[in-house]
Amino acid sequence: MAGAQAMRDWEHRHLLQRLQGVPSQPWLWLSPNAAWRPENGPAGRGLRLHRVGNGGHWFGDLHCGLPLPLPAEGLNAIVIQHAASEDLDRLLAECARVLMPGGRLWMTLLNRYSPYRAHWQWQGARPASMARSRVLLKRHGIRCQTVQYYGPLWSQAADAPGNGLPALRALCVLEAEKRTEALIGPIKASRAGWSRPVVT
DSSP states (O other), X not given: OHHHHHHHHHHHHHHXXXXXXXXXXXXXXXXXXXXXXXXXXXXXXXXXXXXXXXXXXXXXXXXXXXXXXXXXXXXXXXEEESOBGGGHHHHHHHHHHHEEEEEEEEEEEXXXXXXXXGGTGGXXXXXXXXXXXXXXXXXXXXXXXXXXXXXXXXXXXXXXXXXXXGGGSSEEEEEEXXXXXXXXXXXXXXXXXXXXXXXX
């Protein structure tokens, strides 16, 4: 479908531009299927995977399931395009495990509240909700910093200009960062001493 291809191409341009603004190596790019996997990923070392079937199976630069065969805190950036709702909790838990402290995560979702949903809801698509995605990110220690809305309101045109009604645009893009609790620093000790009892 032309509308889906236009959205895919826009997402790739936008996400690659965002990744260029941070030291994104090493990275992981997760797509909903082979057609959405980018031909060329960001610069540096990384993996491009796409989901196959149900149950969290991934193909691409390697074949694996969940948990991902990657070391803990080994990635600096992760892109998740249109994750399946049924896998979302397990997938975000794995992303939190492999993302290093201070690492960035970008996640794209179809906006359930956009009039544009009429183009995909009849196909049986069940996108994850933005609210649930934010709750799960927070639960796994990844703090959502921004939520932005892009794309068309209704038309399937390749370019959909305009800034009106942002919350009704077709696409949500969440940008998040893995945070860790800071250690409590040393506290200056007070001088110990004896005081005389007060006599009344």
